[in-house]
Amino acid sequence: MxxxxxxxxxxxxxxxxxxxxxxxxxxxxxxxxxxxxxxxxxxxxxxxxxxxxxxxxxxxxxxxxxxxxxxxxxxxxxxxxxxxxxxxxxxxxxxxxxxxxxxxxxxxxxxxxxxxxxxxxxxxxxxxxxxxxxxxxxxxxxxxxxxxxxxxxxxxxxxxxxxxxxxxxxxxxxxxxxxxxxxxxxxxxxADEPGRAGRLDVPGLLLLSPGFAALIFGLTRANESPDGFAAVDSWLPLLLGLALVGGFVRRALTTRGPLLDLRLLRHRPLALGLVGLLPFVMGYFGSMLLTPMYFQLVRGDTVMESGLMTIQLGLAAGVTMQVAGRLADRVAPRWIVLPGVLLAATGMGWFTLVAEVGAAEWELRTSLALLGVGAGATMMPSITAASRSVGAADVPAASTLLNIGMQLATAVGAAVMAVLLAGRLGGTGEDPAARADAFQGTYGWAVALLLLAAVPAAFLSRRPPARPDAVAGGARSEEAADEASEIR
CATH class of the missing domain: 1.20.1250.20 (MFS general substrate transporter like domains)
Structure with a gap:
C-alpha cells in the first residue's frame, strides 16, 4: 500500500x-x-x-x-x-x-x-x-x-x-x-502533518496532571488503608487533587490556548455523554473488580474458574457493542443508550439478589450476560453521540476529555467499591454466608450508580444522526436545531 x-x-x-x-x-x-x-x-x-x-x-x-x-x-x-x-x-x-x-x-x-x-x-x-x-x-x-x-x-x-x-x-x-x-x-x-499546536500550556499541565495523579493516589491509599477515606494519606491527597483540578478548571475557562478546552462542554451531546458515562463507568468497572473476588471468597473458585464464570459478560458486551455501534449511525442515541443503561442495571440488580452461597450457576451467568448486553449498548453509543457534536479540529480535545473522565471514573469506582466491601467484610471471618451478604450490600451501590446514568441518558437527542451525505454545515445546523428544540 x-x-x-x-x-x-x-x-x-x-x-x-x-x-x-x-x-x-x-x-x-x-x-x-x-x-x-x-x-x-x-x-x-x-x-x-x-x-x-x-x-x-x-x-x-x-x-x-x-x-x-x-x-x-x-x-x-x-x-x-x-x-x-x-x-x-x-x-x-x-x-x-x-x-x-x-x-x-x-x-x-x-x-x-x-x-x-x-x-x-x-x-x-x-x-x-x-x-x-x-x-x-x-x-x-x-x-x-x-x-x-x-x-x-x-x-x-x-x-x-x-x-x-x-x-x-x-x-x-x-x-x-x-x-x-x-x-x-x-x-x-x-501519515498526518503536525498542525499548529501552539505553546504547551505548562501552567495548566502542572495543575491538571499532578491534580489527577493526587486524586488517584488518594483513592488508592483509601483502598489500601484499614481506615479507608478517613486516613490522612487518603483525604489529604484527595483535597490537594481537588484544589489543583479546580485551579485548572478556572484557568481553562479564562485563558487563551488552555491545555484542554473545557468550553467544548457547551456542546450539549458532549456534556450529556460525559455526565452519563461517569456514574455508569464507576458502577460497571467498580463492580467488575469485585466479581472475581466474590467467586473466590464466597464460592471457593480458583482464579481461572472465577474468570471463566464471568467470560460470558465480555462476550455479550462485545457482540452487543457491534450491533449497537451500527444502530448508533441510524437511530437516535436516546433510544439505544437509555435501554442499555436500564438493561445493565437490571442485570446487576439480578446478580446482586442471587449472589449467595448456594446461588444457581445459570442465574449468575445469565444475570452477568444481561449486564454485558446493557454495557455494550451504553458505552460506545454514548461516546459516539458525544463526539459527533464537535468539529474535526476539536476531536483530539473532545476524545481526551472523554478519556480523562472515564479513567477517573474507573479509579473512583474501583476504590469506592473496594473500600465499601472492605468495611462490610470486616468481622465476617471465614463464614461464606456473611461474606455473601457483604458482597450483596456493596453491589447495591453499583446498581444505584448504573441507574443514575439513566437520568442524562433520558435527555440525549431523540433525532437520528444526520445523513452521511449531508454537508457538514447542514449536519451541524441540524444538530444545533435539535439541541435548541430539546432545551425548549
Whole structure:
C-alpha cells in the first residue's frame, strides 16, 4: 500500500483495537496476580499494590497532554511512539529483579499507555470523517471492542499464565502483540502533518496532571488503608487533587490556548455523554473488580474458574457493542443508550439478589450476560453521540476529555467499591454466608450508580444522526436545531 493510497476506516479501527486490547488486557491480568507477585518478591501486599498504582498514576499524568502532542508531532507519530514506549516498559517489567524495579518499569509503561487510548479515538473519528461520515458508531464499536471484552478475558488468561507458565509472561506477552500493532499501524494509519499546536500550556499541565495523579493516589491509599477515606494519606491527597483540578478548571475557562478546552462542554451531546458515562463507568468497572473476588471468597473458585464464570459478560458486551455501534449511525442515541443503561442495571440488580452461597450457576451467568448486553449498548453509543457534536479540529480535545473522565471514573469506582466491601467484610471471618451478604450490600451501590446514568441518558437527542451525505454545515445546523428544540 503506497503512502498516499486511501486507508480503510475499518482497518484503522481494527488496528487501534489491537493496541487498546493489549492495554486493557494488561491491566486486568496484573490485577489478578498481585498475590502471586507478593509471594514471588517476598513483599507486602501494600507494596505490590504499587505495581498497579504506579501504572495508573503515570497513565493519568500523561493523558492531558495528548491533544497538544497530536498537534505538535502528528497523531500517527504519537500513537506509534506511545505503543513503542508501552512495549519497552512491558519488556522491562517482565525482566524485573525485585518489587522496586517492577514498580518503576510499570510507571514507565504507563507513560506510553496513557497516550494510546485518546489518540486511537481521535484517529478513528478522523478516519470516519474522511470517509464521508455516517459510520462513526460502527467504527467506534470496532475500536472500542477491547474496553468491554478484555476485562472479562484478562482474569482467565492471567490465571493461566500465573498458574501454568510464569508471572513474567504477563508482561512479556505484550512485546509481540505490541510489535505487530506498530507494524500494522505504520502501514495502515495515514501519515498526518503536525498542525499548529501552539505553546504547551505548562501552567495548566502542572495543575491538571499532578491534580489527577493526587486524586488517584488518594483513592488508592483509601483502598489500601484499614481506615479507608478517613486516613490522612487518603483525604489529604484527595483535597490537594481537588484544589489543583479546580485551579485548572478556572484557568481553562479564562485563558487563551488552555491545555484542554473545557468550553467544548457547551456542546450539549458532549456534556450529556460525559455526565452519563461517569456514574455508569464507576458502577460497571467498580463492580467488575469485585466479581472475581466474590467467586473466590464466597464460592471457593480458583482464579481461572472465577474468570471463566464471568467470560460470558465480555462476550455479550462485545457482540452487543457491534450491533449497537451500527444502530448508533441510524437511530437516535436516546433510544439505544437509555435501554442499555436500564438493561445493565437490571442485570446487576439480578446478580446482586442471587449472589449467595448456594446461588444457581445459570442465574449468575445469565444475570452477568444481561449486564454485558446493557454495557455494550451504553458505552460506545454514548461516546459516539458525544463526539459527533464537535468539529474535526476539536476531536483530539473532545476524545481526551472523554478519556480523562472515564479513567477517573474507573479509579473512583474501583476504590469506592473496594473500600465499601472492605468495611462490610470486616468481622465476617471465614463464614461464606456473611461474606455473601457483604458482597450483596456493596453491589447495591453499583446498581444505584448504573441507574443514575439513566437520568442524562433520558435527555440525549431523540433525532437520528444526520445523513452521511449531508454537508457538514447542514449536519451541524441540524444538530444545533435539535439541541435548541430539546432545551425548549
Amino acid at each position: 503506497s503512502p498516499t493510497a486511501p486507508r480503510s476506516p475499518v482497518a484503522i479501527a481494527l488496528v487501534t483495537a489491537l493496541a487498546s486490547f493489549t492495554i486493557v488486557m494488561d491491566t486486568t491480568i496484573v490485577n489478578v496476580a498481585l498475590h502471586a507477585l507478593a509471594a514471588e518478591f517476598d513483599a507486602r501486599l501494600t507494596t505490590i499494590q504499587w505495581v498497579t498504582s504506579a501504572y495508573v498514576l503515570a497513565l493519568a499524568s500523561v493523558i492531558p497532554a495528548a491533544p497538544w502532542a497530536m498537534g505538535r508531532f502528528g497523531a500517527r507519530r504519537v500513537y506509534l511512539s506511545a505503543i513503542g514506549v508501552f512495549v519497552l516498559g512491558s519488556t522491562l517489567a517482565g525482566l524485573a529483579w525485585d518489587a522496586q524495579s517492577l514498580i518503576a518499569f510499570r510507571a514507565f509503561q504507563g507513560f506510553g499507555g496513557g497516550l494510546i487510548t485518546p489518540v486511537a479515538m481521535s484517529l478513528v473519528l478522523r478516519a470516519a470523517a474522511a470517509a464521508g461520515g455516517g459510520r462513526q458508531g460502527m467504527l467506534m464499536s470496532l475500536s472500542g471492542l477491547s474496553l468491554l471484552v478484555a476485562p472479562a478475558l484478562g482474569p482467565v488468561f492471567g490465571g493461566w499464565l500465573v498458574d501454568e507458565v510464569s508471572w513474567r509472561w504477563m508482561f512479556l506477552v505484550n512485546a509481540p502483540v505490541g510489535a505487530l500493532a506498530v507494524v500494522l499501524g505504520a502501514r495502515i494509519i495515514p
